Amino acid sequence: MAELFDEEGEEEEEGGDVGSWKGLRGLEEPDHSMCQWFFTRDFIENSSPSRKDGIDPSKESYLRKSYCAFLQDLGMRLKV
Numbered sequence: 001m002a003e004l005f006d007e008e009g010e011e012e013e014e015g016g017d018v019g020s021w022k023g024l025r026g027l028e029e030p031d032h033s034m035c036q037w038f039f040t041r042d043f044i045e046n047s048s049p050s051r052k053d054g055i056d057p058s059k060e061s062y063l064r065k066s067y068c069a070f071l072q073d074l075g076m077r078l079k080v
Contacts, residue, residue: 048060
């Protein structure tokens with residue numbers, strides 16, 4: 001049986017809701033009620049990590065397409 005450690009570092013047996021986050025002490029479901037889930041196109045295009053790194057939208061689009069083509073080719077070669 002899997003062994004878990006509680007917050008004080010002591011071993012405790014797995015029990016209750018096995019395989020569920022609810023059965024583990026110290027883990028709670030994240031509160032997403034305060035998260036913003038929708039962003040404007042302007043916000044995404046001007047505030048993305050790529051813009052902050054100085055990568056323009058056309059370069060980012062080219063890189064995304066190149067990476068997707070690479071991954072698709074790799075998947076076909078690996079037959080996955």
